[in-house]
Every structure is written in C-alpha cells, then in structure tokens.
Amino acid sequence: MARKTTQTRKAFVTAIAWIIGFLIFFPILWTILMSFKSEGDAIKAPFAMLSSAWTLESYGEVQERSNYLRFFMNSVIISLGSTVLALVIAIPAAWSMAFVPGKRTKDLLMWMLSTKMMPAVGVLVPMYLMFRDFGLLDTRTGLVTILTLINLPIVVWMLYTYFKEIPGEILEAARMDGASLRSEILYVLTPMAVPGIASTMLLNIILAWNEAFWTLQLTTSDAAPLTQFIASYSSPEGLFYAKLSAASTMAIAPILILGWFSQKQLVRGLTFGAVK
Amino acid sequence: MATAHSRTAARLMVSPAVILLFLWMIVPLGMTIYFSFLRYNLLQPGTSFAGLDNYYYFLTNAAFWDALWNTITLVVGVLIITVFGGIGLALLLDQPMWGQGIVRVMVIAPFFVMPTVSALVWKNMFMNPVNGMFAHIAKALGLQPYDFLAHAPLASIILIVAWAWLPFSTLILLTALQSLDREQQEAAEMDGASWLSRFWYLTVPHLTRSITVVILIQTIFLLSVFAEILVTTNGGPGTASTNLPYLVYAQSLLSFDVGGGSAGGIVAVILANIVAFFLMRMIGKNLDA
Numbered sequence: 001m002a003r004k005t006t007q008t009r010k011a012f013v014t015a016i017a018w019i020i021g022f023l024i025f026f027p028i029l030w031t032i033l034m035s036f037k038s039e040g041d042a043i044k045a046p047f048a049m050l051s052s053a054w055t056l057e058s059y060g061e062v063q064e065r066s067n068y069l070r071f072f073m074n075s076v077i078i079s080l081g082s083t084v085l086a087l088v089i090a091i092p093a094a095w096s097m098a099f100v101p102g103k104r105t106k107d108l109l110m111w112m113l114s115t116k117m118m119p120a121v122g123v124l125v126p127m128y129l130m131f132r133d134f135g136l137l138d139t140r141t142g143l144v145t146i147l148t149l150i151n152l153p154i155v156v157w158m159l160y161t162y163f164k165e166i167p168g169e170i171l172e173a174a175r176m177d178g179a180s181l182r183s184e185i186l187y188v189l190t191p192m193a194v195p196g197i198a199s200t201m202l203l204n205i206i207l208a209w210n211e212a213f214w215t216l217q218l219t220t221s222d223a224a225p226l227t228q229f230i231a232s233y234s235s236p237e238g239l240f241y242a243k244l245s246a247a248s249t250m251a252i253a254p255i256l257i258l259g260w261f262s263q264k265q266l267v268r269g270l271t272f273g274a275v276k
Numbered sequence: 277m278a279t280a281h282s283r284t285a286a287r288l289m290v291s292p293a294v295i296l297l298f299l300w301m302i303v304p305l306g307m308t309i310y311f312s313f314l315r316y317n318l319l320q321p322g323t324s325f326a327g328l329d330n331y332y333y334f335l336t337n338a339a340f341w342d343a344l345w346n347t348i349t350l351v352v353g354v355l356i357i358t359v360f361g362g363i364g365l366a367l368l369l370d371q372p373m374w375g376q377g378i379v380r381v382m383v384i385a386p387f388f389v390m391p392t393v394s395a396l397v398w399k400n401m402f403m404n405p406v407n408g409m410f411a412h413i414a415k416a417l418g419l420q421p422y423d424f425l426a427h428a429p430l431a432s433i434i435l436i437v438a439w440a441w442l443p444f445s446t447l448i449l450l451t452a453l454q455s456l457d458r459e460q461q462e463a464a465e466m467d468g469a470s471w472l473s474r475f476w477y478l479t480v481p482h483l484t485r486s487i488t489v490v491i492l493i494q495t496i497f498l499l500s501v502f503a504e505i506l507v508t509t510n511g512g513p514g515t516a517s518t519n520l521p522y523l524v525y526a527q528s529l530l531s532f533d534v535g536g537g538s539a540g541g542i543v544a545v546i547l548a549n550i551v552a553f554f555l556m557r558m559i560g561k562n563l564d565a
Contacts, residue, residue: 046412248393
C-alpha cells in the first residue's frame with residue numbers, strides 16, 4: 001500500500017531538492033555561462049544574455065591583459081608547496097602521536113588546535129613588519145611559509161584521526177613474522193596510510209587555494225595568487241562582467257573539481273574529527 | 277609495548293611540528309602585545325612607551341563599537357541562516373530521491389569558491405543596481421532596483437558569507453543524520469510516534485552535538501571574515517560594514533598606526549579565545565571517545 005505514496009513522495013522530494021540545489025548553485029552556473037559571452041551581451045537582461053552568441057573572447061582577453069597564467073602558477077605553487085611542507089612536518093608528528101601515545105599526547109593535540117583559534121588580525125601587524133624587514137613581502141617563499149603554519153594544526157589532526165584507525169595489532173603481527181622496521185613501514189603501514197594522507201592533502205590544497213587573508217595582505221603582484229588576482233577586479237573593472245566571469249571561472253574551476261572528490265574528508269578535516 | 281628507544285624517537289618526530297607552532301604562536305603574538313603598548317606609527321620616526329593609551333583610544337573610538345557590533349551581527353546573522361538552512365537542507369537531502377548525488381554536488385559547490393570570487397560575483401552580477409540580476413528582476417516586475425551594498429551593506433555581506441557557509445553546515449549535519457539509528461526510528465514509527473515527535477525526541481538530540489560543532493567552528497572562521505568586506509564595501513559606507521578584522525587592517529596598514537592596530541588585534545584575540553575555550557572543551561571531550 002505504501003508503494004504508491006512512496007513514489008509520489010519521492011518525486012515531490014526530488015523536485016524540491018533539485019529546485020533548491022539549483023538555486024544554491026545558480027550564482028556559480030551564471031558566472032560560468034556569462035564567461036562565454038561578449039562584454040556587451042553580458043550586461044543584458046537575463047534572457048537576452050542567454051540567447052546571445054557564445055564566445056571565448058573573454059578568456060583570451062583576461063590572459064592577455066593581466067597574464068592569468070602567472071597568478072594561476074602562483075596559486076599552484078603556493079598551495080602545493082605549503083601542503084607538501086605541512087605534510088612533511090605533520091606525518092612524523094601525527095604518526096608518533098597515534099602509535100606511541102604518551103601521557104601528554106592529548107594535551108599536545110589540543111594545544112596545536114588552539115593555535116588555529118588565534119585570529120589572523122591578532123598577528124597581522126608583526127607578521128607584516130617581519131615580512132617587510134626580511135624581504136618576504138610579495139614572495140612565494142613567504143606565503144608558503146605562512147600557509148604551512150596556519151594549516152599545520154589541521155593537517156596534524158586529520159592525519160592523527162586517520163592513523164588512529166590503523167590497527168596496532170597488524171604491526172605486531174608483522175613484527176612476529178620477522179619484518180624489519182623498514183619493511184614494516186614500507187609494506188605494512190604505508191599502504192594503509194596512503195588514503196588518509198591523500199585526503200588530508202586534498203583538503204589542505206583546497207584550503208590553501210582559497211585562503212584570502214594572508215594572500216591578500218602579503219602580496220601585491222609578483223607572488224600574488226588567484227585570490228589577489230580576482231580582488232584586483234573589485235572596482236571598476238568588476239563591471240566588465242564577461243571578463244570578471246572568465247577570470248572567476250578559471251580561478252574556481254580546478255578547486256571545484258578537486259572539492260567534489262573530497263566531500264567526505266571535508267567534514268572530518270574541518271571538524272577536527274568531531275564529526276565523521 | 278613502547279620501549280624507551282621508541283619513546284625518544286617519537287619525541288623527535290613530534291618536535292619539529294611543536295617547535296614551529298610554538299614559535300608561530302608565541303613570537304608574533306608577543307610582538308603584537310609589545311607593540312600594543314607603544315606609540316608606534318610607520319609614518320613617524322621612533323617609538324615610545326604608551327602604557328594603555330592605545331587600548332584606551334581603540335576602545336573609546338566609536339568605530340570600535342560599530343565594528344564590534346557589526347562583527348557580532350555578521351556572526352550571528354550568518355549562523356542563523358546556515359544552522360537553520362543547514363538543518364532543513366540536511367533533512368531534505370537525507371530523503372530518498374532521484375539524482376541525490378547531483379543535488380549534493382550543487383549544494384556543496386559554494387564552499388569551494390574562493391571568498392574574493394563569491395563576493396565579487398554577488399556584488400557585480402547580482403546586487404549591482406544597474407546591470408545586476410536582482411535589478412533586472414526588479415525592473416521586469418516594475419519595481420525600483422535596490423542598491424544592496426549601499427543601503428544594506430552588512431545584510432548583503434551576511435547573505436554572501438552565508439551562501440558560502442551553508443554547504444559546510446549542510447554537509448556536517450547530513451553526515452550526522454546519516455549516522456542516525458534507523459532501527460530506533462522505525463521502532464518509534466511502529467509505536468505510533470508522529471513525524472514531529474520523532475524529529476523532536478530522536479533526531480534533534482542526535483544532532484545537538486553536530487550543531488554545536490557547526491556553530492563553534494563557523495564562529496571561529498566568521499570572526500575573521502575579511503576578503504568579502506575588502507572587495508565589496510571596503511567597510512563602508514562609513515563604518516556600516518566594518519568588522520573587527522577590517523578595522524584592525526585599516527588602522528594598521530592603511531593608517532600605519534602600528535600601536536593602535538596591535539591593541540585592536542589583541543582585543544580580537546581575546547574575543548576569539550572566549551569562543552575557542554568552549555570549542556576546545558567540546559572537541560577535547562570527544563577525543564576520549
């Protein structure tokens with residue numbers, strides 16, 4: 001008897017969910033559509049805009065006028081660089097905390113987390129002055145350093161929660177079977193740890209790519225990543241809708257794709273393991 | 277199990293992370309505290325001890341109270357939208373439907389949009405009073421287009437930020453919903469419990485912890501909203517959309533008042549720490565489980 005009502009209900013839920021999903025996604029969709037229009041068509045009323053001719057000219061212009069690729073490369077280098085560096089520092093730390101926990105491991109983890117709670121403005125002034133004095137303003141080195149530091153607690157935490165799930169008995173079993181420490185790490189632990197490390201890496205790249213406090217404060221042109229590149233459209237260039245759309249689409253596309261793959265890890269990483 | 281040897285090795289492995297974070301935490305913060313007691317302007321040579329003057333001027337400045345109020349309004353406004361919206365969306369997405377994966381992807385997408393992009397897209401393509409989408413809609417309906425960012429700057433920023441954070445709360449609450457005990461739900465249904473009472477007595481208590489986590493984590497991030505304000509209103513008109521981070525930025529890097537900006541930074545740190553205190557206790561409790 002419930003069969004029919006369930007189907008109707010399902011259709012109803014589907015319709016509502018699709019409408020809401022579409023509305024939430026709409027600004028992104030609209031930006032992508034607009035990026036394929038000419039400047040003149042982009043400011044037309046919505047229906048006139050949609051029915052106008054499609055073109056790639058905005059993409060060409062964005063690259064030509066502001067050298068998009070340089071900003072893109074800065075974003076790639078900064079987000080990848082800071083992620084790899086954070087992993088190199090965090091993997092051994094998370095590893096030893098998960099497998100050789102001491103009395104103070106919990107306190108240590110909580111303390112690491114607390115560093116993340118400090119608002120960036122609290123250290124803006126000294127960081128700016130230090131960067132100025134050390135010649136780090138507007139350098140990739142400077143940004144990689146700072147993004148490594150701000151994301152390090154999240155990376156340690158995420159890795160820790162993943163490593164915690166690797167059963168310790170399996171190590172003992174390997175040891176019993178006469179595996180050396182080296183082969184234990186290489187053949188037993190690494191394969192089990194790789195998925196966790198990969199998810200952590202993914203989430204961290206996304207966070208670093210979108211970081212928009214330090215990247216805006218500490219760069220102007222040479223090391224400026226995409227966040228800064230888009231900010232340069234704030235006015236009055238932002239009124240060139242097609243170009244702004246093209247620039248925005250290019251800035252968010254890589255991370256949108258990566259992000260869709262990392263939905264589950266996102267929850268875990270951003271709640272510090274409090275919600276899995 | 278763990279030998280003295282492996283303990284030493286473990287300590288060595290932890291130490292780089294600890295030392296780096298310790299330096300990162302202590303050095304700049306120490307400097308901020310130090311600067312906050314100095315008369316220090318980048319445009320004037322020399323510094324001198326100022327005592328509590330910087331704090332006095334910062335806290336008695338009308339802009340500070342505006343900024344504090346705006347910060348709280350922004351945080352609370354975004355939280356209300358994202359928590360209630362998130363609960364609704366999570367409940368919806370938890371129902372059986374066709375194409376759930378695609379809907380999920382659409383709902384989550386805003387989270388991956390960098391703040392400068394979302395702010396500019398909303399500002400120009402939607403809220404612009406001449407060519408924005410809302411203006412076109414208003415004109416089509418025969419209404420006067422509304423200049424959102426000029427007349428309701430803070431509300432507009434709340435909308436933009438809430439749009440970006442709604443996926444976060446939805447995703448977390450959905451994850452929590454999916455770990456709900458189905459058998460318990462079914463048993464309650466068999467016993468004749470209505471949808472409302474099942475929701476209220478089973479779902480809500482189950483979600484409470486996740487909602488708390490959402491609120492606390494978002495608060496941490498929302499207390500430092502900056503890029504959205506920088507590219508849309510520059511804190512204006514006047515101080516109508518200036519929050520604490522923006523005020524500190526304006527004071528230290530636009531007015532070059534290092535001392536005053538530092539005092540503001542410390543005030544922001546104290547504020548964030550109040551929230552952090554509760555968040556840390558929650559996460560700490562969970563760590564044992």
